[in-house]
Amino acid sequence: MDPESPPRELELSALEAEKEPMAAAEPGTPPQPPSPHRDPSPAPEQRQGGEKNGLVMKIPPEEEEEAALGGAGASGSPKFTGLGKEELLREAGTPLWARARLVLLVLFWGGWLGMLGAAAAIVAQAPRCQPLPDKAWWELGALYRAPPKAFGGDLKGVEKRLGYLKDKLQVGGLVLGPVAPQKPPEGLLPPLKELDPALGTIQDFKALLQAAKDKGLKVILDLTPNPAGDRVWGDAAGDPTVHQQVQAALSHWLKPWPFPPFLGSRVLVGGTRLQEPWKVPGVPGGLRLLLGPFLKPLEPRAGAESPEGAVRSLLHFLGSNSSGVGLGWSVGSPWEAWVSPGLRLQQLLLLWGLPGTPVLSYGDELGLPRPPKDQQLPSMPWEIIDEPKRGGNGSEPPELELCTALASLRAHERSLLLGEALAVPAGSAVALLRRWDQSERFLLLLNPHGSALKPFSGGGDPRDPPLPASATLRFSTGPRERGERQLRLEELRVEPGQGLLLGFPYSPE
Numbered sequence: 139m140d141p142e143s144p145p146r147e148l149e150l151s152a153l154e155a156e157k158e159p160m161a162a163a164e165p166g167t168p169p170q171p172p173s174p175h176r177d178p179s180p181a182p183e184q185r186q187g188g189e190k191n192g193l194v195m196k197i198p199p200e201e202e203e204e205a206a207l208g209g210a211g212a213s214g215s216p217k218f219t220g221l222g223k224e225e226l227l228r229e230a231g232t233p234l235w236a237r238a239r240l241v242l243l244v245l246f247w248g249g250w251l252g253m254l255g256a257a258a259a260i261v262a263q264a265p266r267c268q269p270l271p272d273k274a275w276w277e278l279g280a281l282y283r284a285p286p287k288a289f290g291g292d293l294k295g296v297e298k299r300l301g302y303l304k305d306k307l308q309v310g311g312l313v314l315g316p317v318a319p320q321k322p323p324e325g326l327l328p329p330l331k332e333l334d335p336a337l338g339t340i341q342d343f344k345a346l347l348q349a350a351k352d353k354g355l356k357v358i359l360d361l362t363p364n365p366a367g368d369r370v371w372g373d374a375a376g377d378p379t380v381h382q383q384v385q386a387a388l389s390h391w392l393k394p395w396p397f398p399p400f401l402g403s404r405v406l407v408g409g410t411r412l413q414e415p416w417k418v419p420g421v422p423g424g425l426r427l428l429l430g431p432f433l434k435p436l437e438p439r440a441g442a443e444s445p446e447g448a449v450r451s452l453l454h455f456l457g458s459n460s461s462g463v464g465l466g467w468s469v470g471s472p473w474e475a476w477v478s479p480g481l482r483l484q485q486l487l488l489l490w491g492l493p494g495t496p497v498l499s500y501g502d503e504l505g506l507p508r509p510p511k512d513q514q515l516p517s518m519p520w521e522i523i524d525e526p527k528r529g530g531n532g533s534e535p536p537e538l539e540l541c542t543a544l545a546s547l548r549a550h551e552r553s554l555l556l557g558e559a560l561a562v563p564a565g566s567a568v569a570l571l572r573r574w575d576q577s578e579r580f581l582l583l584l585n586p587h588g589s590a591l592k593p594f595s596g597g598g599d600p601r602d603p604p605l606p607a608s609a610t611l612r613f614s615t616g617p618r619e620r621g622e623r624q625l626r627l628e629e630l631r632v633e634p635g636q637g638l639l640l641g642f643p644y645s646p647e
Contacts (some may be wrong), residue, residue, distance in 0.1 A: 265576065265646075267575060267576070268574070268575035270556065271556060273556070274464065275310060275311075275356065276310065276311060276356070276358075276464060276495055277464050277494070277495055278310065278555065279308070279309060279310025279311070279495075279549075280307065280308070280309045280310060280490075280495065280496040280497070280498060280545060280548075281309060281310065281311045281312070281313050281358070281466065281495060281496070281497045281498070282303050282307060282309045282311070282312050282313065282497075282498050282500070283312075283313040283360070283468070283471075283472060283497055283498065283499050283500065284312070284313070284314065284472060284499065284500035284518075285314075285315065285316065285472055285500075285515065286314060286315075286317065286337050287515065287517070288472070288500040288501070288515065288517060288518045289518065290517075291336075291337075292336070292337050292338045292342070293337050293338040293342040293343055293345075293346050294338060294342055294345075294346075296312075296314065296346055297342075297345060297346045297349045299520075300312070300349055300350055300353050300355060301353065302523065303355065304353045304354065304355055306523075306538075306542060307498065307503065307541060307542065307545055308542075308545040308546060308549055309355070309498070309545070310355070310356060311355060311356035311357070311358050312350065312355060312356070312357050312358065313358045313360050313497070314357060314358065314359060314360060315359055315360025315361065316328075316334075316360060316361075317333055317334055317337060317343075317359065317360075318330050318331075318332055318333070318334060318361070319332055319334045319335070320334070330361055331386070433467060433468070433469055433476060433477065433485055433488065433489065436448050436449070436452075436477075436481075436485065436488065436568070436584075436586065437477050437478060437481055437586065438586050438587060444566070445568050445584070445586050446561070446564070446566065446567070446568050446569075449561050449568050449570060450561045452492075453559055453560075453561055453570075456492075456493060456494070456559065464494065464495055465494040465495065466494060466495040466496075466497040467488075467489050467492050467494050467495070467496055467497060468489070468496075468497040468498070468499055468502075469482065469485040469486060469489055469499070469502055470499050470502060470508065471499055472499045472500055472501075472515065473508065473515065474508050475507070475508040479505065479507070480635055481586055481635065482502075482505055482537065483536060483537065483540060483615040483635075483637060484584045484585075484586060484615060484635065484636075484637040486502065486503075486537060486540050486541060486544075487540065487544070487582065487584065487613070487615060487637040487639065488568075488570075488582065488584060488637075490540075490541070490544035490545070490548055490554070491544075491554065491570060491572065491580070491582040491639065492559065492570070493556075493557070493558070493559050493572075496548075498541065500518055501516070501518060501519075502537065502541075503535075503537050503538045503541040503542075504518075504519060504522055504523070504535050504537055504538055505535055505536075505537045506518070506519065522535060523538070536615070540613070540615065543613055544613065544639075547612070547613075551577065551578060551580070552574045552575070552577045553572045553573050553574040553577045553578060553579055553580050554572055554580055555574075556574050557572045557573050557574030557577070557580075558572070558573060558574070559571070559572055560572075560573070560603045562581070562602060562603055562605065563602055564583065564591075564593030564594060565591055565592075565593045565595075565596070566585075566587055566591055566593075567583055567584060567585050567591045567593040567632055568582075568583070568584040568585075568586065569581065569582065569583050569584075569593060570582040571603050571605075573603075573644075575644075576644045577644060578641050578642070578643055578644060579641065579642050579643070579644060580612070580639060580640065580641050581605065581609060581638075581639075581640040581641075581642070582637070582638075582639055582640075583630075583632055583637065583638040583639075583640065584632075584636075584637045584638075585632040585633065585634060585635065585636050585637070586635070587634060588634050588635075589634055590631055590632065590633050590634060591631070591632050592629075592630065592631050592632075593630065593632060594627040594628055594630060595628060605627060605642075606627070606642045606645070607626060607627065607628070608624050608625060608626045608627065608642075609624070609625055609627060609640035609641060609642040610623070610624060610625075610640065610641045610642065611623045611624075611625055611638065611639075611640060612639045612640060612641045613638070613639040614636065614637070614638050614639075615635075615636055615637040615638075616633055616636045625640065
């Protein structure tokens with residue numbers, strides 16, 4: 139071999155040597171048939187009919203021997219090797235496959251257009267959702283009304299309890315007041331522009347507002363000059379001086395801090411009581427909310443209107459309020475109670491069930507009794523609220539449990555938050571239906587009497603609002619069982635002094 143040959147030529151020479159036929163066998167031995175070609179790539183002569191679509195077929199050794207002897211494969215049938223490119227193209231162009239492709243194309247687009255049309259028909263026939271009304275923020279959440287002394291005596295004590303108001307009671311705003319110095323000269327207005335030094339400084343007030351803003355709470359300043367309502371201040375009906383002083387105080391508090399002032403229902407402006415909503419003075423940026431003792435007549439009294447009649451009168455008053463002033467409901471004020479202790483739970487249930495703004499006076503959620511007139515207001519019993527947190531197994535007062543549950547329910551249910559209220563005939567019981575569009579309905583039942591009632595035992599009038607045969611018990615002021623219960627309305631029995639909140643799903647009428 140030439141030593142000057144390059145390595146490539148040596149490799150090629152080795153390959154050529156491997157292709158040489160082997161030496162002849164010894165004389166006398168039979169000739170051996172050539173072994174089948176096992177190269178995975180087809181031989182050149184196999185490619186004349188076109189490529190086999192990339193298909194490689196592996197033949198077992200035993201079948202190779204049978205194929206060499208001229209027999210069929212082990213399976214007794216020829217092996218499938220696939221169609222070549224030219225054969226596939228030729229078959230695809232036949233009339234049979236052309237018609238099949240056309241039919242499949244028509245079926246696909248027909249099915250797609252049919253589903254599109256069905257979806258459009260479902261959307262067109264579906265009932266339209268009722269548009270949400272334009273509500274102010276104080277009409278979408280509850281308010282908590284308290285003097286600063288109820289939180290510990292000063293503004294710093296109020297700041298410490300903002301988390302309780304937001305997280306526990308889920309209120310939207312705090313009505314705070316009075317904050318002006320008290321004991322004004324007889325017959326004169328208190329200095330509404332000043333802050334009572336016993337409550338803290340202006341810096342404390344700013345810190346309170348910032349802390350409330352961080353928690354998403356509004357602070358409403360109560361500028362009611364005579365919160366107890368025991369005298370008519372000004373003593374001059376139509377005196378413009380009184381009106382000017384109130385307007386000047388409102389402007390003073392509005393300038394440095396953009397929070398709405400509040401005028402309570404006991405305020406007199408120009409000699410006109412604000413128990414009439416259309417008499418509320420227009421205050422730019424002020425809180426257009428009327429708060430009064432409207433739940434007072436719901437307590438049964440001799441010679442007074444029946445509770446069920448009072449509910450109808452109350453709903454008529456709600457429907458006739460076209461002044462644009464929101465209505466707030468309360469079971470009392472910080473200075474007096476409006477209902478007897480035995481009906482407090484019922485009144486709280488009605489407070490959260492009526493349309494409008496629930497307004498809790500401090501201690502209402504704990505059943506705190508009000509002192510006799512002209513006596514010192516009691517402090518908030520915060521130890522009752524904090525004790526179950528520390529022990530982990532303490533029970534909350536039933537009033538606090540009711541307010542917590544209904545505040546959460548009202549925030550998530552549009553029927554309670556935005557829905558209309560309808561009086562439902564229920565014998566001597568008070569029945570109120572709340573409904574909104576296609577949301578879940580709620581039926582409020584109260585029995586303020588001293589005997590048990592079966593409000594739906596008799597046949598109803600077809601003109602009455604439709605009620606289902608059964609409803610789910612969502613809340614009860616009496617003993618409750620764990621879990622939700624289904625109650626049949628015809629068999630429902632309401633115990634004396636008990637209130638129920640029932641829920642049932644919307645069904646097209």
